[in-house]
Amino acid sequence: MPIAMSQTPKQPADRPVPTSADVARLAGVSRATVSYVLNNTSAVRISEPTRIKVRAAAEELGYVPHAAARSLRAGHTRIVLLPTSHIPVGPLYSRFFNELQWELRRLDYTVVQYGSLGLGADEAARAWAELRPVAVVSLGEIELTPQGVQLLKRSGARAVITLGPQRVEGAHALVMDQREVGESAVAHLLERGRRRIGVLMPEEPGLELFSRPRLAGARKAAHGTDALVEPVTMAYTEESASQLASRWRELGLDAVFAYNDEYAMLLMRALQDADIDVPGEAAVIGADDLLLGRLLRPRLSTVRVEMVTGRHLAELVDRVVRDPDGAPERHDLMGARALPRESS
Amino acid sequence: MPIAMSQTPKQPADRPVPTSADVARLAGVSRATVSYVLNNTSAVRISEPTRIKVRAAAEELGYVPHAAARSLRAGHTRIVLLPTSHIPVGPLYSRFFNELQWELRRLDYTVVQYGSLGLGADEAARAWAELRPVAVVSLGEIELTPQGVQLLKRSGARAVITLGPQRVEGAHALVMDQREVGESAVAHLLERGRRRIGVLMPEEPGLELFSRPRLAGARKAAHGTDALVEPVTMAYTEESASQLASRWRELGLDAVFAYNDEYAMLLMRALQDADIDVPGEAAVIGADDLLLGRLLRPRLSTVRVEMVTGRHLAELVDRVVRDPDGAPERHDLMGARALPRESS
DNA sequence: GCGCATCGTTGACACGTGTCACCACAAGCG
DNA sequence: CGCTTGTGGTGACACGTGTCAACGATGCGC
Numbered sequence: 021m022p023i024a025m026s027q028t029p030k031q032p033a034d035r036p037v038p039t040s041a042d043v044a045r046l047a048g049v050s051r052a053t054v055s056y057v058l059n060n061t062s063a064v065r066i067s068e069p070t071r072i073k074v075r076a077a078a079e080e081l082g083y084v085p086h087a088a089a090r091s092l093r094a095g096h097t098r099i100v101l102l103p104t105s106h107i108p109v110g111p112l113y114s115r116f117f118n119e120l121q122w123e124l125r126r127l128d129y130t131v132v133q134y135g136s137l138g139l140g141a142d143e144a145a146r147a148w149a150e151l152r153p154v155a156v157v158s159l160g161e162i163e164l165t166p167q168g169v170q171l172l173k174r175s176g177a178r179a180v181i182t183l184g185p186q187r188v189e190g191a192h193a194l195v196m197d198q199r200e201v202g203e204s205a206v207a208h209l210l211e212r213g214r215r216r217i218g219v220l221m222p223e224e225p226g227l228e229l230f231s232r233p234r235l236a237g238a239r240k241a242a243h244g245t246d247a248l249v250e251p252v253t254m255a256y257t258e259e260s261a262s263q264l265a266s267r268w269r270e271l272g273l274d275a276v277f278a279y280n281d282e283y284a285m286l287l288m289r290a291l292q293d294a295d296i297d298v299p300g301e302a303a304v305i306g307a308d309d310l311l312l313g314r315l316l317r318p319r320l321s322t323v324r325v326e327m328v329t330g331r332h333l334a335e336l337v338d339r340v341v342r343d344p345d346g347a348p349e350r351h352d353l354m355g356a357r358a359l360p361r362e363s364s
Numbered sequence: 365m366p367i368a369m370s371q372t373p374k375q376p377a378d379r380p381v382p383t384s385a386d387v388a389r390l391a392g393v394s395r396a397t398v399s400y401v402l403n404n405t406s407a408v409r410i411s412e413p414t415r416i417k418v419r420a421a422a423e424e425l426g427y428v429p430h431a432a433a434r435s436l437r438a439g440h441t442r443i444v445l446l447p448t449s450h451i452p453v454g455p456l457y458s459r460f461f462n463e464l465q466w467e468l469r470r471l472d473y474t475v476v477q478y479g480s481l482g483l484g485a486d487e488a489a490r491a492w493a494e495l496r497p498v499a500v501v502s503l504g505e506i507e508l509t510p511q512g513v514q515l516l517k518r519s520g521a522r523a524v525i526t527l528g529p530q531r532v533e534g535a536h537a538l539v540m541d542q543r544e545v546g547e548s549a550v551a552h553l554l555e556r557g558r559r560r561i562g563v564l565m566p567e568e569p570g571l572e573l574f575s576r577p578r579l580a581g582a583r584k585a586a587h588g589t590d591a592l593v594e595p596v597t598m599a600y601t602e603e604s605a606s607q608l609a610s611r612w613r614e615l616g617l618d619a620v621f622a623y624n625d626e627y628a629m630l631l632m633r634a635l636q637d638a639d640i641d642v643p644g645e646a647a648v649i650g651a652d653d654l655l656l657g658r659l660l661r662p663r664l665s666t667v668r669v670e671m672v673t674g675r676h677l678a679e680l681v682d683r684v685v686r687d688p689d690g691a692p693e694r695h696d697l698m699g700a701r702a703l704p705r706e707s708s
Numbered sequence: 709g710c711g712c713a714t715c716g717t718t719g720a721c722a723c724g725t726g727t728c729a730c731c732a733c734a735a736g737c738g
Numbered sequence: 739c740g741c742t743t744g745t746g747g748t749g750a751c752a753c754g755t756g757t758c759a760a761c762g763a764t765g766c767g768c
Contacts, residue, residue, distance in 0.1 A: 087494040088432035089754035133477035150431040433724035
């Protein structure tokens, strides 16, 4: 229900936004002087009284420089583009994002998260290029093509860093090899004597980029042994979980590695409700070491994932921006370690 | 460990980014023509052969327009600024954000999430104003001051919408009254006959903006009754939870409303581990209706929060941008409803 | 009085784009 | 031929900023 707010005396909407020329006029100096003062340009000396006059005038008008004009003149920006995720990311990523942002700001970059929902890979690259970012840090949700990378570089991007599971030609790669996660999990289950291992794949779209490599890792760990690895799908609902649990015995599996702790918790509860003993009849292990996983009984086993720190990545961005022609680096950013608790 | 990537023949880094003038030159036409063709300007007639020549030239050069130059010339942008959260938001918010972004993009806005970590309220407003956004949707994490709002409006923002718990003078308010959440929770507990109610406040910083109003709502619900409402603090760790549980009996409470389901789950488990019966000795209710809350035994009671849809908000943004001088609206965006399960 | 260095300030240009007013040309019409 | 009308295209300006080269004034040394 709309309610009128207290009427404040509105200035006419057509009053133009003040520019540095307005500041100059009010202070009685030239526009050049205004620029020198407000940017603290050290190569030019301006007398103290003038500085004060200019600052006062700027303050009075509420002058704010125009970023677009500034970067147009400068010929470059300090924008680091961070394509926004559309997938439900866990607390691990949130923390990483925040740290990355903080550190980049410390290095005087302007962090811009730019959504690209509903755009194709090359459309997205084109849209990003319009902003003329100095660096792009892609998280692999949009599959940046080599053409996209080249387009970005030609538009002035000095660093294009992909953080996803797969490498992209031309980019400074920072690979997060999600396969390690599946590998550690299955290696652990094998060690525990399990031989018929299900890998829980979420039905939710957008997660394949993470779930597929994890499955591949699981297969790799079982390769050369007599163990069997088989994908099973499940949606993130109670119904789907109990449905899977009711089929459990006919599947003939003795363990399951779930995509992450949330799916693992859901499935474990459903199994228990179907009178299937965990870990006796079914060992369960998740991933990401969610705090909540420790609350269930038995306590959920998990794979702890160690991501690169935001600071580390921020420094890499800065290094590449300063020297784009330096040797491209390839970093492996994930450490994965099975954390056995009671469910496996 | 850095590994050299396959060497691609690099073009010299100093090759300039192609402009519309380059396209014009290559196509053998004027720059004006290029602009008309690439923007499909309907008011001007350009022959089909010329259009083809221009498009081919643009394609060949990999031309991408310069957003800064464009908006400088246009005198305005289509940027909607979405100050980035630094608090760990739940799945509720993630979904809302994504929908909002999607809908704004559909309306041809450019959504930019701009972090303001470590900046004060007015510094942040100034930084935002530099981008000359046409609209700002603040989520109340930065407490936008009336001065900040005015600064933004003077810099060309036609819509400034605050989505936080509190109103800000001059902005088009969309209030999310978090008090309702606490109110519903405590009303439910009272109905169940509880009289000594603890309100769990997170120790983590950044959440006060949400936790304080929820506490206020709890107090409001108990007002005029003989019930007692008392805040207790807890951190999001197992240690902190078990510490609180060990003090439970001396606190003399018979129920607790937790900030959200995660804290509630943590506390409930700790209480059970300390041999305190839930809900017998202590009723527990959380908030946000997390799926995982239904996995514990007893099942966790919660408060389901209904937020505005992203589409609704996107349409409000568009409406205000089109008619900024229309009557400011005030919307209450939250619906809160207690969802009793087994823990209360 | 004259050259010369220093200080404080300024005029002018360039960045890349969109768009208005105008132009050259041809065709149609009396 | 002279005038209008339509077609297809262009020259030039403005948007707001940073910075270079140049300028007048002042002081200093001789």
